[in-house]
Amino acid sequence: DVVMTQSPLSLPVTLGQPASFSCRSSQSLVHSDGNTYLNWFQQRPGQSPRRLIYKVSNRDSGVPDRFSGSGSGTDFTLKISRVEAEDVGVYYCMQGTHWVTFGQGTRLEIK
Amino acid sequence: EVQLVESGGGLVQPGRSLRLSCTTSGFTFGDYAMSWVRQAPGKGLEWVGFIRSKVYGETTEYAASVKGRFTISRDESKSIAYLQMNSLKTEDTAVYYCTRGRTLASSDTFDIWGQGTMVTVSS
Numbered sequence: 530d531v532v533m534t535q536s537p538l539s540l541p542v543t544l545g546q547p548a549s550f551s552c553r554s555s556q557s558l559v560h561s562d563g564n565t566y567l568n569w570f571q572q573r574p575g576q577s578p579r580r581l582i583y584k585v586s587n588r589d590s591g592v593p594d595r596f597s598g599s600g601s602g603t604d605f606t607l608k609i610s611r612v613e614a615e616d617v618g619v620y621y622c623m624q625g626t627h628w629v630t631f632g633q634g635t636r637l638e639i640k
Numbered sequence: 641e642v643q644l645v646e647s648g649g650g651l652v653q654p655g656r657s658l659r660l661s662c663t664t665s666g667f668t669f670g671d672y673a674m675s676w677v678r679q680a681p682g683k684g685l686e687w688v689g690f691i692r693s694k695v696y697g698e699t700t701e702y703a704a705s706v707k708g709r710f711t712i713s714r715d716e717s718k719s720i721a722y723l724q725m726n727s728l729k730t731e732d733t734a735v736y737y738c739t740r741g742r743t744l745a746s747s748d749t750f751d752i753w754g755q756g757t758m759v760t761v762s763s
C-alpha cells in the first residue's frame with residue numbers, strides 16, 4: 530500500500546501570512562497514463578471534505594487563487610499565499626494512482 | 641446542481657448489519673464510479689471501497705479493513721449507490737461519505753462529496 534505522510538500535523542499561521550503543507554508518498558505517484566493523481570482536500574470544522582486541487586496543481590472551480598499545488602514524483606506541496614480566517618480546518622492529500630490513500634491531515638489554525 | 645445525499649446511518653449493535661444509501665442527482669450516474677470514504681470521530685479520512693460504472697462491469701474493490709464484510713452495489717434506475725455493512729465492529733464507528741469519480745485515477749475523482757451519515761456501533 531502507498532503511504533502518504535503529511536507534515537506538519539499542526540500549522541499555526543498569522544492571518545495574512547503564507548502557509549505551506551507537505552505531502553510525501555512512499556512510492557512514485559506517476560500513473561501508467563503519464564498523469565500524477567495527487568489531490569488536496571480541505572475539511573472545515575463540521576463540514577464534508579472539499580476538493581481544492583486535482584492532479585497536483587489544478588485548482589477546482591471556485592477555489593481562490595491564493596491556493597496553489599506543486600510537486601512531482603513523491604513530494605508535493607500545497608500553499609496558501611495569504612491565510613484568511615475561512616481557511617481554518619484540516620487539509621488532506623490523497624493519491625489515486627495506486628488505489629486510494631489519504632494522508633493523516635494537517636490542521637491549520639490561526640495564531 | 642450535482643448532489644450526493646447519504647442516508648441510513650444510526651446506532652447498531654456489534655455483529656449486526658446496516659445498509660447505507662447514497663442518492664444522487666444532477667449528473668449522469670451511469671458514467672461514474674461511486675466510492676465510500678469514512679471518518680472515525682476525531683480521525684482522518686479512510687477510503688472504504690468503490691464500485692465501477694456499468695461500462696467497467698460494476699466491479700468492486702475494498703479496503704482490507706472491510707473486505708469480506710462490506711458490499712457496495714448500485715441501482716442505475718434510481719441513481720443510488722449502496723453500502724451494505726455486515727458483521728459490524730466498534731471500530732466501524734464513523735461518518736460515512738459517498739463521493740464520485742469516473743475512475744479512481746481521473747480528473748474528477750472525489751470532486752463532489754455528500755454530507756455524510758453517522759454510523760455508531762455499540763452495545
